[in-house]
Amino acid sequence: MYLPDFEYYAPSSLPEACGLLAQFGARAKVIAGGTDALPKMKQELMAPEALVSLKNLSQLTNIFYEQEKGIIIGSRATHNDLANSPVLQEKYLSICEAAHHMANNQVRNRGTVGGNIINAVPSADLPPILIALGAIVKLVGTGGERTVPLEEFFSGPGKTVIKQDEILTEIILPDQPFTGSTYMKFGLRRSGALAVVGVAAAVVMDGDICKDARIVLGAVAPVPIRAKKAEELLKGKSVTDGLLEEVGVCAAGESKPISDIRGSAEYRRDMVRVFTKRALKKAIQEGHC
C-alpha cells in the first residue's frame, strides 16, 4: 500500500489553516494524528488533494480548567494525553479510562480526541462518554467561531455538521451535577479491538434515588445515541437490580444495531441491555470511574 500524492500544508495559525480549507474546499482534509487519514488514503478510501496539518497549532494540545467555563480539552490532545491528564483524572476519570482502553498504545500516542470525534465512526470510544458529560465542541472557521453540543454534532457514519472551512479546536466540559460516570466498551479482545457495543452512563445520585441520568450508546446506531426512554425510566427512582435490568431492556429497544463481521444485530442489542445495566451500576456505585 502506498500514499497517493497530495499537497501538504502545516499552517502556523488557525486563521491560516481555515483559509487553506476554504481555498481547497472539499479537496482538502485536516490531518492531526493521522491514525485515521493515512490508512484510509492507503486503502484508497479517500484521496484528498491537500492535507492541512494541525501540527504547528500547539495551543490545541492543552487540557485545563477554566473558572465558570469548565474543562477545556484541546482537539489535538492525544488519547494518551487524555488518559494521563491530572485535570481529567481528578474530575472525570471515566474519560481517562475510555481513552486508555482505546486501540493500542501506538495509536493512543498519535491519535487525537478531535480526530476521534470528526471521523464520526459509530464505534468511536470517546463520543459516548463526552456526550454523557454534556460536552460542547468549539468550531472555528473563516467567518468566526461557534459552539455545538457534541450530541448534535453527528449526522451519520462519517458525517458531522462541521463546515468545510471549520476546524474543531476545543471540547468543553461545563461544570455539572453528575455524581458518577463511566464508559464500558465491549470488544472482542482486550486490546486493539473496536467496540461491538459501547455504553456511557452519567448519573446524579441522591442516596438511593437517581435524580438524573444520561445513557449514551455507541456502535449500535449510525451515530452515538442517547437512550432517552431508558433515562426517563430511571429518573427519580430508587435504584434496584430489577430496575437496572428494566432500564437495560429499554435501552436495547432504543438501539438500532446492524450485523457485521464483529457481531450480529441481535447480539449487539442484547449487549446494550447488559452493558447499560453494568455501566449504570458502576457509575452509581463508584462515581466517575
Add this chain to the structure above:
Amino acid sequence: MEKKRSSYTNYKPEDISGVKLSEEKYSVIGKSVPKIDGRVKVTGQAKYTGDLKFPNMLVGKILTSPHAHARILSIDTSEAEKLPGVKAVITHKDVPSLKYGISPARWDENIFCIDKVRFVGDKVAAVAAVDEDTVYKALKLIKVEYEVLPAVFDVYEAMKEGAPLVHDEYPRNLNAEIHQNFGDVEKAFAEAYYVRTDRFVGNRAYQAPMEPHSAISIWENGKLTVYCSTQSPHYFQYYIAREFGMKMGDVRVLKTFIGGGFGGKLEPTGLEFAGAVIAKMTGRPVRMFYDRADMFAHNRGRHRVHMEITTGVDKNGKILGVHANFIQDGGAYTSLGIATAYYAGAMLPLTYDFENFKFDMLRVYTNLPACGAQRGHGAPQPRYAFESHLDRIAEHLGIDPVELRLRNARKPNTVTPNDFGVQSCELTACIEKAREISGWNEKKGKLPKGRGIGVAVGSFVSGAGYPIYRTDLPHSSAIIKVGEDGTSATLYTGANDIGQGSDTILCQMAAEAMGFTYENMKIVAADTETTPLDFGAYSSRQTLMSGAAVKQAGEEVKAQILEMASVMMEVDVGDLDCREAVVFCKSNPEIRKSFGEVARTFFVQKGPLVGRGVYSPPKLGGKFKGAAVGTSPAYSFATQISEVEIDEETGEIDVKEVWDVHDCGQVINPSLLHAQVHGALYMGMGETVWEEVVFDDKGKILNPNLGEYRLPTALDMPKISSELVESYEPLGPWGVKEVGEGATIPTMGCYNNAIYDATGVQVNSLPLSYEKVWRALKEKREKEKNKEE
C-alpha cells in the same frame, strides 16, 4: 643459521590449569543459554530479507485477481510499461507454464494464471520498478479483461453434480479422497456398550507470521541467487530449479533472519518465480514482496474441516473403535493439503490405544485461497473434535474425563493401528501430572457457577519420516569447522532458524558433542551453497533430525581432537576426554591441554579440522496408501488442562490458567522449550476463540489485516504453567523429541471442554467466539424455560 619452521610463532597456549570442569553429566545441553541471535534481534541489528538492499535493486509486486472465478480474456500491460520508473511487466507469457506445487501428488499451480483465475488473490502478472510507489501505480495500469464465472465457496456445494469446477481435471471438485480402514470398526461398534457420533466444524485460520514474505533474486554468470523468507531453502532450491529447468547447483537459496513461518513459508510463492524472471530480464536484483493483505490472500493457512466422529466404548470407557469421517475445504490449490488431509486422520490414534480405526476424508477444491500446513499440521481441528466428543462419552458413562483418558492412554513401545511405531511415551505421566498441578480433583464439579475446567491431550511427530518430494537424500547433514587457532568453531547446517531457536540449540548440541563451549560457537545456516543439506523447519523436525547430524559431526571433531591430543600428551587415547574446551586424562584430570592448543596443532600438522554428520530416519510405516504421512522416528505427547470463566450474559471467555505438561524427551534448552509451549498455546488459543479468516459472498477476504483478524494480545494471555515429565527417546540424539507444534494441538478441545464444564453448553464450531457461546447459552435458557412451561 637455520631457523626451525615450527618455532616461527608467537603462539602461547591458554592457561587452563585453573579451569574447574562441571561435574554434571552434560556441560552445555540442558541449560538455558542465551539465544545466539537474541542481541541482534532486540537491537534491530538483525536484517530480514525485506531490509536488504543491493546496488541497482528494483522492487516488484504481483497483480492479483479481484474475482473468485473468472476467465482471463485479455491482459494489456502497455500503459503500465509506459509509466516512468517501471522496468518490467510480466504475465504468463513471460514465464514457464510448467505446473508446480509442493505436494508432488498434485502440482496444480502456475506462476501466473493462464486461462482463468480461481480465487480472489490468484496471481495474474507482476511489475518491477525503481520504487514501491511506482510499483503500486503501475499495478493499477495493467488492464485485465475477465469473464466472471460462477464460483463455489462451500464444500458441500462444490461436490454437487453440475457445480462449477475449480480445476476441470477434478470432477465434483474432489482434490483428494482418502479411505483407510484398520481392524474392524463395524464389529467394534456392534460389540460396544455405547456408540456415539458428534459433528464439528473448524475455521479457516491464518499463520500471520510477523515478517511478510519477500524474496530478492539476483543473476550472476548464469547462477540464480535468491534471498528469501523461507522455512526450507532446500525445497525452494529444488522447486525453483525444476521450474526453470536449471541444475540445482546453479540455484542458491539462502536467508538472513526469518520472522516466523508456522507452515506458511514452506512452499515457494510467486515472489521467487516472478523475481527470478524479472531479475534475468532486467539484469538487476529485484526484491519482490507481499504486504499484509497479500499474505492473507496467498494464505496456505489452516483448512476448515467438517468433522463427523463416531466412537464405540465398553462399559468402562475403553475405546474399541473410532470412525473419523471428514471433509476439508482446500481452497483453490493443493499446496501441502494432501499431507494435511492425511495428517487429519493419521494423528488421531496416537494418543489412545485402540485397534479399530476407519478414516474417510474428502479434500475439496473451492474458489477460496489455498490452505496448507499450519502449526500442528492437520491435527488440531480433528483433535478438538475427538477430545470434545470423548468428554460427551465420559459424561454419558459417568466417568471423570481425566480418568477416561488415563484408561485409554497409549503406552511406550506400542504400534498404532496405522503402523506408527511409538518408543518413548509418557502420556500417562503427563495426564497424572496435569491433574495434580491443576488441582483437577479439587476443582472438577466444585467450581462456582460460570467457572469450568477442561482437559485434552495431543501428540505430534518429531520430524516427518519421509521428504516432501520423492528422494533418497538424507534428511539432515552438518559440518563443523574448527577455527585455525582453535578459539572458535563454526557449525554449517541447512537447518533453519525461523525464530524458534534452532541455531541456539544446534550450537549447544555441537559444543556438547565436541567437548567445546557454547559461547565460542558460530553458525552458518540455511544456505544451499555454503551449508550441507537439511530439509528445513517443518514437522517439528530439527531438534531430532538436524540435531542427530550435528551430534555426529561434533563427535567426529572430538575424536580427532582426542587422537591429536594423545600424540601431543603421550597418553593413550582411551584415557582422554574433552569437555568445556579442556582435554584431560580421565585417570587424572589435572593432566590437561586446552582444546584450542590441540586444535591449532591439528591445523598446523594436518590442515582443517572438520567434523561431518548425516541423518536419515529408519524405514518407517506400513504399506497402505498414504502410510508415509504421520510417520516419524518419535512422537511427543502432551496434556493440557485449562480453567475458564464464562460471562454468562455476554459469552466472553476469560481463560484463567492453563497447565501444559509435555513429554518431549530430553531437553536441550529449557527456556526455549517453554517459550515454544507458550507460543504454540498462544496460536492454539487464538484459533480457538478469536481468529477466523472471513469472506464476503464473492470470496473476498473481509479481514485481511491485524485489526480485524484478531490474534490474541498479551492482555488476552492466561497464566501458563508449562511442565515436563521425565522421558528419553531412544531414537533421538540425547533422547530428544519435538515441542514446537505439540502444544497447539490440545488447546481447542481443552478450552471447549472447559467451556462446557462452566456452562453446560457445547459450541460445535470453531472459533468458540463470545457470540457463539452467548447464543448457545441463550438457546439453553430458552429450552429450559419451554420445559418448565
